[in-house]
Amino acid sequence: MTDKHCEITIEVATSYIDEQSEPDSDRYVFAYTITISNNGNIPAQLISRHWVITDANGKVQEVSGDGVVGEQPYLNPGEMFRYSSGAVLETPVGAMQGLYRMEADDGIGFDAPIAPFTLAVPGLLN
DSSP states (O other): OOOOSSOEEEEEEEEEOGGGOBGGGTBEEEEEEEEEEEOSSSOEEEEEEEEEEEETTOOEEEEEEESBTTBOOEEOTTOEEEEEEEEEESSSEEEEEEEEEEEETTSOEEEEEEEEEEEEOTTSOO
8 A cells, every 4th residue: 555645756966066065175075956846645744854975985974954055944845945065985886875854744753765876977978
């Protein structure tokens, strides 16, 4: 049985920011754009985020906090919220994953998982 009560989908697009990166100094800058869609039948608000960022050396950074880009978007059924942010790695390849803590209008809190996605300098992974 599927419950469409609270159905949040998350899409990710990434890009490498060449002009802000300094490979000689082990600094690789990536941007990512997240689209959060409410495909359920009840409004929900994004309360907080938790990211796990891992570089190719196995170094892990965890980032938690309220909302995203200073906002706690409220999504009615059928609405979406898109934002862009960034990550700085010490290696040209890494991965991110995490979750958004959501709260539905009926007071039920739930986690919307963000599937792992790769951050990579173009042409490095074929």
